[in-house]
Amino acid sequence: xxxxxxxxxxxxxxxxxxxxxxxGQQQQQTRSFSFKVVLLGEGCVGKTSLVLRxxxxxxxxxxxxxxxxxxxxxxxxxSGNRVTQAIWDTAGQEKFHALGPIYYRHSNGAILVxxxxxxxxxxxxxxxxxxxxxMLGNEICLCIAGNKSDLERERTVSTEEAESYxxxxxxxxxxxxxxxxxxxxxxxxxxxxxxxxxxxxxxxxQTGRRNVVVVEQEQPPSPRPTSKGCCG
Amino acid sequence: MNSQYGHGGRGGPYNNQxxxxxxxxxxxxxxxSAQDLMCKNNCGHYGNEVQEGYCSVCYKLYKQQQQLRQQxxxxxxxxxxxxxxxxxxxxxxxxxxxxxxxxxxxxSLSSPLSGFAKFEEKKRHQAGxxxxxxxxxxxxxxxxxxxxSPDLKATSSKERPSSASSTPNHLGSxxxxxxPQRPQDTEKEQIxxxxxxxxxxxxxxxxxxxxxxxxxxxxxLTRACRTSNMAVEEISDIAQxxxxxxxxxxxxVPCYQSMTADDKELLMDLIEKYLxxxxxxxxxxxINTTTDDEDKDLLLQNRIRSLNxxxxxxxxxxxxxxxQQVRDYVFQSINAIIGMDSVKPPQEKLLCxxxxxxxxxxxxxxxxxxxxxxxxxxxxxxYIVIKANPTRxxxxxxxxxxxxxxxxxMSGESGYFFTNLCxxxxxxxxxxxxxxxxxxxxxxxxxxxxxxxxxSWDNYFSESLHSMEEMSNDLIEMKSRHDDFIRNVxxxxxxxxxxxxxxxxxxxxxxxxTPLTFKLRKVPTNIDDEDVCxxxxxxxxxxxxxxxxxxxxxxxxxxxxxxxxxxxxxTTTELRSSSDRPNSEDNCSNSNQDITATxxxxxxxxxxxxIPVALEQEESRDIRGADxxxxxxxxxxxxxLSAEEKSGSxxxxxxxxxxxxxxxxxxxx
Numbered sequence: 001x002x003x004x005x006x007x008x009x010x011x012x013x014x015x016x017x018x019x020x021x022x023x024g025q026q027q028q029q030t031r032s033f034s035f036k037v038v039l040l041g042e043g044c045v046g047k048t049s050l051v052l053r054x055x056x057x058x059x060x061x062x063x064x065x066x067x068x069x070x071x072x073x074x075x076x077x078x079s080g081n082r083v084t085q086a087i088w089d090t091a092g093q094e095k096f097h098a099l100g101p102i103y104y105r106h107s108n109g110a111i112l113v114x115x116x117x118x119x120x121x122x123x124x125x126x127x128x129x130x131x132x133x134x135m136l137g138n139e140i141c142l143c144i145a146g147n148k149s150d151l152e153r154e155r156t157v158s159t160e161e162a163e164s165y166x167x168x169x170x171x172x173x174x175x176x177x178x179x180x181x182x183x184x185x186x187x188x189x190x191x192x193x194x195x196x197x198x199x200x201x202x203x204x205x206q207t208g209r210r211n212v213v214v215v216e217q218e219q220p221p222s223p224r225p226t227s228k229g230c231c232g
Numbered sequence: 233m234n235s236q237y238g239h240g241g242r243g244g245p246y247n248n249q250x251x252x253x254x255x256x257x258x259x260x261x262x263x264x265s266a267q268d269l270m271c272k273n274n275c276g277h278y279g280n281e282v283q284e285g286y287c288s289v290c291y292k293l294y295k296q297q298q299q300l301r302q303q304x305x306x307x308x309x310x311x312x313x314x315x316x317x318x319x320x321x322x323x324x325x326x327x328x329x330x331x332x333x334x335x336x337x338x339x340s341l342s343s344p345l346s347g348f349a350k351f352e353e354k355k356r357h358q359a360g361x362x363x364x365x366x367x368x369x370x371x372x373x374x375x376x377x378x379x380x381s382p383d384l385k386a387t388s389s390k391e392r393p394s395s396a397s398s399t400p401n402h403l404g405s406x407x408x409x410x411x412p413q414r415p416q417d418t419e420k421e422q423i424x425x426x427x428x429x430x431x432x433x434x435x436x437x438x439x440x441x442x443x444x445x446x447x448x449x450x451x452x453l454t455r456a457c458r459t460s461n462m463a464v465e466e467i468s469d470i471a472q473x474x475x476x477x478x479x480x481x482x483x484x485v486p487c488y489q490s491m492t493a494d495d496k497e498l499l500m501d502l503i504e505k506y507l508x509x510x511x512x513x514x515x516x517x518x519i520n521t522t523t524d525d526e527d528k529d530l531l532l533q534n535r536i537r538s539l540n541x542x543x544x545x546x547x548x549x550x551x552x553x554x555x556q557q558v559r560d561y562v563f564q565s566i567n568a569i570i571g572m573d574s575v576k577p578p579q580e581k582l583l584c585x586x587x588x589x590x591x592x593x594x595x596x597x598x599x600x601x602x603x604x605x606x607x608x609x610x611x612x613x614x615y616i617v618i619k620a621n622p623t624r625x626x627x628x629x630x631x632x633x634x635x636x637x638x639x640x641x642m643s644g645e646s647g648y649f650f651t652n653l654c655x656x657x658x659x660x661x662x663x664x665x666x667x668x669x670x671x672x673x674x675x676x677x678x679x680x681x682x683x684x685x686x687x688s689w690d691n692y693f694s695e696s697l698h699s700m701e702e703m704s705n706d707l708i709e710m711k712s713r714h715d716d717f718i719r720n721v722x723x724x725x726x727x728x729x730x731x732x733x734x735x736x737x738x739x740x741x742x743x744x745x746t747p748l749t750f751k752l753r754k755v756p757t758n759i760d761d762e763d764v765c766x767x768x769x770x771x772x773x774x775x776x777x778x779x780x781x782x783x784x785x786x787x788x789x790x791x792x793x794x795x796x797x798x799x800x801x802x803t804t805t806e807l808r809s810s811s812d813r814p815n816s817e818d819n820c821s822n823s824n825q826d827i828t829a830t831x832x833x834x835x836x837x838x839x840x841x842x843i844p845v846a847l848e849q850e851e852s853r854d855i856r857g858a859d860x861x862x863x864x865x866x867x868x869x870x871x872x873l874s875a876e877e878k879s880g881s882x883x884x885x886x887x888x889x890x891x892x893x894x895x896x897x898x899x900x901x
Contacts, residue, residue, distance in 0.1 A: 034643050048605040068593040069603040071648040088648055089606035091655075093548075095667040096610060099655040106642045 034084040035195050038104045040128045041113030042121040043092040046147040049178035050113060051087050054188055057181070078192050085192065100128065101135055108195045109141040111187070116146045116175070117154040122162065129169050139202065141194040142171035145187055149175040277530070278537075282573060282623050288526055419576065420510045427502045434495075437487050445481075446503055449474045450510060457514035464518055468634035471507065475637045478503065500637065505577040508635050512576045515635055517627035528626040535660060536621045538679045546668045547611040552599035554702060561598070565591035566620040573623040578636035581628055582646040589649040592616060606652075614656045629654060 041047045048069045052058060055072045070089045075082065090096075090103045104110060112128055114121040125144060132140055144166045146157065166173035172194075174187045271279040277287035286294055431439045449470070456467045482488045482496050491499070508515065517525035544551050552558050568588035572581045592612050596604040622628070632641070632650065641647050659667070665675030677683040 036643060043607050048603060048607075052603060068597070068605075068609070070593070070606040070609045071645050073645075086643055086648070088651075089609075091606045091610040093607060093611075096655070096659065098662065099610075099658055102651060102655045102658060 030080055030082065032082045032084070033196060033199060034086065035108040035192065035199075036086050036088060036106060037109040037111060037191065037195075038088045038090060038107045039111050039113065040090055040100070040104070040125075041092055041147075042115075042118075042124045045092070045113045045115040045118065045121050046178050047089060047092065047113050050111075050145065050147060050176060050184060051089065053178040053181055054184050055087070074188075076189075076192065078189065078196060081196060083192055083196070085188070097127075100131060104132060104136070104140070107136075107140060108199065109143070109191045111143045111145055111191065112171070113145045113147050114157065115148050116157050116162075117148060117151050119156045122146075122157045126165065129171065133169065138170075139198070141191055141198055142169065143187055143191045143194075144171045144173045145176045146173065147176050147178060149177040149182060150180050278533075280623055288529060288624065292526070420506075423502070423506045423509050427506055430498065430502060434491065435487070438491070441487070442499070442503070445474075445478060446506065450507060453507065453511055454514065457511065457518065464515075464630075464634065467515065467518075471635050472638055474507075475500070475504065476639075479637075479639070501579060504579065504635075504637055508577045516576075516631050517624065525624075525627040525630055529624045532626050532657065532661070533621060533623075536618055536625075538681070539618050539660065539663065540621070541678050541684060542615065542618050542668070544615060546670075547615050549611045549615045550599050550608055551595055551612060551615070554698070555598065558595045558598050561591045561595035562616065562619075565589075565595070565616050569616060569620045569622050572628055578632045579640075581632055582636065582641075582650055585649050585653055586646045588616065589613065589652070610652060610655060613652055614659055617653070617656050618660065625657065629657060 039047050039051060051072055052069050055074050072087045072089075074085050074087070076085065077083070088103060088107070090100070110128075110132055112125045114125045129142065129144075132142065144162070146162055163173050172190055174183050174190075176183045176187055178184065269278050271277050271287035271290050272285040273287070273290040275287060275290055277289065279285045279287050280291075283291035284294075431442060452470055452474075453467060456462050456470055479496075479500060482491070482499065488496070517529070544553065551562065553562070565588040568584050568591060572584040572588075575581055575584060589609075593604050593609065596608055596612060600608065617625075629650075641650060665672040668675065674683075
């Protein structure tokens with residue numbers, strides 16, 4: 001995979017000018033963020049399809065070239081900030097549930113996926129949310145994704161229940177469909193924006209070891225074409 | 233106890249030594265008795281080849297003793313001159329510039345080398361029949377000079393991984409680079425050189441700063457390691473703080489801004505490498521501090537050993553182990569994870585984990601034909617770790633966590649795979665019967681070795697058994713296909729029979745309805761002959777026909793045109809003749825042919841009338857062929873009408889009948 005070289009390329013040429021770390025020029029500065037996003041959800045809820053649709057924009061398994069979907073990276077530009085998203089898939093089987101904390105420690109965001117036709121998978125999401133809140137408090141941005149929204153007729157998790165629960169725990173709720181490519185881009189974009197806000201908030205506190213690498217850099221004189229989602 | 237050892241011996245491959253021999257000679261030399269795996273000190277624990285045949289506890293003691301010895305050597309006066317007299321390395325270094333051949337000849341002549349060659353030979357011999365540690369051999373072999381021993385030690389431990397291929401020449405050429413002490417120093421030297429060459433391209437200011445900072449940190453870490461009661465976590469904090477601060481400095485301080493971002497990354501990597509290599513002994517599962525890494529290693533190793541019976545099925549691993557290529561990938565991943573212990577810098581350890589993971593992903597990709605998700609990956613990694621049983625796994629993980637640059641560890645692919653490895657260790661430690669979907673009693677039985685489940689490594693060992701199984705599978709498949717074929721043949725036969733019956737029934741029905749009689753083709757009768765032979769004696773003499781000549785005959789025919797030469801198509805006359813039979817009978821009364829002809833004509837007339845009715849019946853009976861029947865009926869009636877006009881022959885109707893029949897048949901198909 002090209003993940004190793006990615007970070008370096010992204011920041012090359014960052015220090016072309018003088019080191020200007022003056023405080024008041026926020027607008028002119030481009031920042032680079034790298035976020036870790038964990039993907040939680042029971043098996044068969046479509047985690048893999050969701051992330052592959054996002055990163056590769058492909059659904060049918062025959063068309064997908066990547067060998068693996070367990071660790072994927074995508075670079076996007078969000079309001080002038082360069083963001084590298086590292087998406088960590090987790091094993092959703094019940095027997096691996098106890099390993100959750102190892103996966104999601106130091107993560108900036110979590111996407112909790114459930115299947116709208118499967119009530120159990122939603123209950124599982126509730127358990128994870130509880131765990132995440134306990135382990136990471138409010139440091140982590142949560143998004144709940146009701147996947148397989150194309151199977152509306154077989155829905156067993158009611159809209160009100162899901163949305164009210166998400167609002168209660170401070171998560172954003174999305175209905176997604178990996179099959180129809182519905183709402184997935186929006187989901188990741190929203191999560192990224194949230195993560196940027198929250199990391200800027202924690203950065204001011206400067207507590208202990210940072211797990212986000214924030215590199216300040218001056219805006220290059222001629223701004224590069226900010227095509228969204230291009231990853232070389 | 234005995235059973236446990238037997239168990240261990242059976243599942244030998246989880247030991248490094250055996251696993252590497254799998255990859256070398258698949259299935260050939262895999263029987264290793266339990267005794268060979270034991271620690272050389274006979275302390276009752278298992279030994280390890282990487283630890284020169286000792287268990288980890290004994291190895292530590294042994295290493296300490298060795299270190300002590302080496303310190304004595306170091307303290308003894310040893311300037312270059314004395315080495316030139318005694319030391320082989322010094323001699324070789326003196327000849328470092330001369331061509332290899334000359335050096336070789338020198339080597340073969342020099343007296344220390346003869347002993348050395350003997351040692352080499354012994355070593356090769358040893359490696360040939362049993363991959364034991366060379367330590368014992370070395371002790372037995374006579375050493376000509378005391379100063380040579382550390383060098384040899386270094387050589388032997390360095391050469392160990394590829395012992396079989398090493399030659400005196402190779403040794404001779406590699407030794408000048410070595411410092412006369414431990415291999416660690418060699419690596420340290422190498423990384424120092426690497427860092428120096430890297431720094432050469434930058435301004436002096438940077439070089440100076442880097443060197444000063446790194447030296448400071450090194451000294452600090454060394455001091456911390458020497459202080460007893462210093463928790464390893466604190467040492468780790470020192471290192472991590474240094475990484476972070478230095479990274480911040482590199483990013484912020486103006487003089488570093490001439491470096492590109494890539495170079496900065498590389499610099500950080502090199503510094504990390506240098507620190508961890510130079511202080512590896514102190515930092516890796518330190519003894520003088522309050523860690524219990526050693527005990528954890530032992531516990532984990534025993535735990536994995538007791539789980540060596542686990543197969544793909546237990547963990548729902550989807551590896552297709554029957555595939556040769558998949559098995560190759562599995563071996564490669566096992567080798568990669570075992571290799572983690574033999575490299576020193578955390579980055580390289582991470583690289584081993586990443587390589588192992590990539591091999592696994594490739595194997596999974598071949599087994600499944602779909603992108604691998606964590607749902608498949610994690611169980612497989614567990615399986616691989618159980619089969620590999622990597623040496624000092626816990627210590628290695630702790631070492632990486634403590635001394636790898638934290639910012640790197642938390643992001644990127646290697647971080648992900650490392651996290652997965654941590655998950656695997658945690659899972660293995662907490663494994664219960666439930667997690668393998670079996671009862672607790674069953675699980676306990678397996679773990680304690682009371683019961684041994686079948687075929688944990690069978691897919692890898694018994695090549696012929698495996699191919700036999702493959703063949704029998706093929707045979708089963710062929711048999712099922714054969715059965716299918718036979719069944720299809722039966723069905724076809726039955727169908728054909730039914731068809732035949734049906735056709736014959738249909739034919740019978742039609743035949744009953746319209747009995748088929750064949751009429752011979754009419755032969756034109758020679759009126760003259762007839763007249764001549766039969767004659768009408770009743771006729772008066774002048775009326776009696778008399779053959780005069782051919783011409784006359786022709787003339788004679790004119791009035792006798794009534795019965796013309798009958799052709800199948802012109803039945804006009806016959807139809808008429810049937811209506812005025814007496815006349816025709818009068819005309820050609822005694823001709824047998826004619827009689828049959830008229831009979832057929834009448835019959836055919838009857839059938840001509842009947843056909844439409846019959847067709848109607850057919851139509852009602854057979855709905856499937858309704859359209860065709862209808863159309864054929866239409867055409868038939870048309871033809872019938874035209875036949876009435878043109879007075880179609882009975883043969884035509886027969887033909888039509890046949891046509892209807894065949895069409896009905898076609899429709900029924």
